[in-house]
Amino acid sequence: MRWDFVVVTVVGLVLSFAETSSGGITSSYVHITQGDHKGNGVIVSWVTTDEPGSDTVLYWSETSGVRLLAEGFHVRYKYYNYTSGYIHHCTIKNLEFDTRYNYVVGIGNTTRKFWFETPPKSGPDVPYTFGLIGDLGQTYDSNRTLTSYESNPAKGKTVLYVGDLSYADHYPDHNNVRWDTWGRFTERSVAYQPWIWSAGNHEVDWAPQLGEPKPFKPFTHRYHTPYKASNSTSPLWYSIKRASAYVIVLSTYSALGKYTPQNFWLEEELPKVDRNETPWLIVVMHGPMYNSYVSHYMEGETMRALHEKLLVQYKVDIVFAGHVHAYERSEPVSNIAYNITNKECTPKIDQTAPVYITIGDGGNIEGLAKNMTEPQPNYSAFREASFGHGILKIKNMTHAHWSWYRNQEVNSVTADSAWLFNRYHISSKESSVVAS
Ligand SMILES: *[C@@H]1O[C@H](CO)[C@@H](O)[C@H](O)[C@H]1NC(C)=O
Ligand SMILES: *[C@@H]1O[C@H](CO)[C@@H](O)[C@H](O)[C@H]1NC(C)=O
Ligand SMILES: *[C@@H]1O[C@H](CO)[C@@H](O)[C@H](O)[C@H]1NC(C)=O
Ligand SMILES: *[C@@H]1O[C@H](CO)[C@@H](O)[C@H](O)[C@H]1NC(C)=O
Ligand SMILES: *[C@@H]1O[C@H](CO)[C@@H](O)[C@H](O)[C@H]1NC(C)=O
Numbered sequence: 001m002r003w004d005f006v007v008v009t010v011v012g013l014v015l016s017f018a019e020t021s022s023g024g025i026t027s028s029y030v031h032i033t034q035g036d037h038k039g040n041g042v043i044v045s046w047v048t049t050d051e052p053g054s055d056t057v058l059y060w061s062e063t064s065g066v067r068l069l070a071e072g073f074h075v076r077y078k079y080y081n082y083t084s085g086y087i088h089h090c091t092i093k094n095l096e097f098d099t100r101y102n103y104v105v106g107i108g109n110t111t112r113k114f115w116f117e118t119p120p121k122s123g124p125d126v127p128y129t130f131g132l133i134g135d136l137g138q139t140y141d142s143n144r145t146l147t148s149y150e151s152n153p154a155k156g157k158t159v160l161y162v163g164d165l166s167y168a169d170h171y172p173d174h175n176n177v178r179w180d181t182w183g184r185f186t187e188r189s190v191a192y193q194p195w196i197w198s199a200g201n202h203e204v205d206w207a208p209q210l211g212e213p214k215p216f217k218p219f220t221h222r223y224h225t226p227y228k229a230s231n232s233t234s235p236l237w238y239s240i241k242r243a244s245a246y247v248i249v250l251s252t253y254s255a256l257g258k259y260t261p262q263n264f265w266l267e268e269e270l271p272k273v274d275r276n277e278t279p280w281l282i283v284v285m286h287g288p289m290y291n292s293y294v295s296h297y298m299e300g301e302t303m304r305a306l307h308e309k310l311l312v313q314y315k316v317d318i319v320f321a322g323h324v325h326a327y328e329r330s331e332p333v334s335n336i337a338y339n340i341t342n343k344e345c346t347p348k349i350d351q352t353a354p355v356y357i358t359i360g361d362g363g364n365i366e367g368l369a370k371n372m373t374e375p376q377p378n379y380s381a382f383r384e385a386s387f388g389h390g391i392l393k394i395k396n397m398t399h400a401h402w403s404w405y406r407n408q409e410v411n412s413v414t415a416d417s418a419w420l421f422n423r424y425h426i427s428s429k430e431s432s433v434v435a436s
């Protein structure tokens with residue numbers, strides 16, 4: 001039965017449909033991300049290879065069971081001699097908070113059914129658990145990282161993805177088939193929980209020699225973000241609220257200097273955050289500002305020099321980045337006193353400044369970044385070159401627990417962990433990070 005008639009969310013329409021299927025010709029793979037600013041919208045995206053099929057998503061909450069439809073659209077793109085499948089994007093809005101939904105994409109015998117859970121409505125003491133994955137790629141180690149994340153009893157509900165997805169650009173002519181295989185590989189997680197996307201250098205896909213001078217072409221066609229909801233003018237930088245967290249995504253590889261759209265947006269964005277509604281202010285980007293590995297050493301200096309002052313001023317709690325294929329956690333640190341002439345160039349441990357975490361250890365084709373600068377700088381609290389993932393467990397307005405898991409350990413042994421005390425709500429008496 002077909003249900004791809006044109007309706008935009010028909011309330012109360014009950015449909016019978018083929019619920020079972022093993023995939024079939026039209027549906028190939030699915031991914032979801034947050035679809036609005038406040039957390040009760042979802043963007044469902046899926047790629048069909050042979051025919052466009054339907055742009056409609058059928059969904060219903062487990063509590064009401066009422067079948068609803070949301071209408072999307074599809075795009076295609078060409079890259080050198082590759083032509084993409086039909087990439088469908090459908091935003092579902094005004095969902096109930098804290099509710100499990102089933103959803104179905106595809107038509108006829110090729111429908112596929114998945115589910116997701118919306119987050120609780122934002123509020124100061126709402127607990128929530130994020131997974132942190134970066135630089136994943138699609139190797140044996142990538143698969144171990146994803147398996148380890150999925151089987152972690154800490155149960156991440158949403159992934160904050162710190163950039164570098166498929167590494168398609170590592171293959172001849174940026175072979176975009178690798179974007180498809182990455183989509184299929186990650187589906188087993190990202191069809192059921194949103195991954196919040198930030199773009200890395202491997203998303204740029206800038207190849208004028210192939211007639212592809214437009215940066216971020218495959219990424220922006222495949223992975224949509226709810227950027228308009230935060231008044232951003234680019235899908236590469238935006239913000240979302242999710243439970244007690246306010247997440248700001250930045251683009252390391254877009255213009256970010258003083259008079260650029262990204263910087264204008266960030267300057268307007270930070271004062272808007274209501275820390276009594278969303279106490280935890282988290283920044284996600286690809287290139288780290290603090291990195292004591294030899295790999296990509298000092299690459300983040302431009303961004304640090306331009307944006308660190310704002311991050312300190314607005315009491316950002318944590319800055320997550322990837323790019324360096326290893327793990328590192330900083331002390332709460334600030335280098336904003338430095339102004340070239342005053343020689344105060346050593347970063348200072350500052351309990352009111354952000355903690356910087358590099359989690360680019362997903363396990364891609366380029367391997368681990370093993371070389372470290374020596375001696376370990378004082379701002380670097382912990383570093384280790386192993387593949388893994390992280391979990392951020394927000395407990396309440398004041399306390400969050402961070403842990404890092406190496407792939408080589410089964411049963412999710414914590415390899416590094418720390419209590420993080422909220423920068424904004426911190427009691428001046430206690431230290432804001434305690435390694436545990
Ligand atoms: C694209 O071109 C490369 C050679 O540059 C070739 O190996 C590949 O088969 C071509 N792919 C398609 C889909 O035509
Ligand atoms: C769906 O499957 C049924 C039973 O296998 C078959 O009879 C029917 O032709 C199929 N419909 C389509 C549209 O493929
Ligand atoms: C990836 O991991 C899954 C789950 O652990 C496993 O079933 C699958 O065989 C792995 N795939 C490869 C190619 O190693
Ligand atoms: C976006 O801008 C509009 C109009 O200025 C404003 O009403 C809205 O609150 C803004 N949204 C966010 C998330 O800042
Ligand atoms: C640089 O820092 C020094 C010492 O903190 C200060 O006296 C000086 O005014 C600063 N220069 C500028 C241009 O801000």
Ligand SMILES: *[C@@H]1O[C@H](CO)[C@@H](O)[C@H](O)[C@H]1NC(C)=O
Nearest residue numbers: 293294295296369370371372
């Ligand atoms: C890492 O260190 C080893 C040993 O000092 C050296 O041979 C190698 O070139 C270094 N690699 C990089 C990327 O700096």
Ligand SMILES: *[C@@H]1O[C@H](CO)[C@@H](O)[C@H](O)[C@H]1NC(C)=O
Nearest residue numbers: 346347348349376377378379
């Ligand atoms: C780093 O910490 C050590 C031990 O506390 C101290 O002796 C040293 O001076 C510090 N280095 C810098 C550059 O601050």
Ligand SMILES: *[C@@H]1O[C@H](CO)[C@@H](O)[C@H](O)[C@H]1NC(C)=O
Nearest residue numbers: 125394395396397398399400
């Ligand atoms: C917040 O969570 C921490 C850690 O679980 C706990 O020790 C603390 O008592 C909680 N604070 C409040 C006000 O419940």
Ligand SMILES: [Fe+2]
Nearest residue numbers: 164200201323
């Ligand atoms: Fe990178």
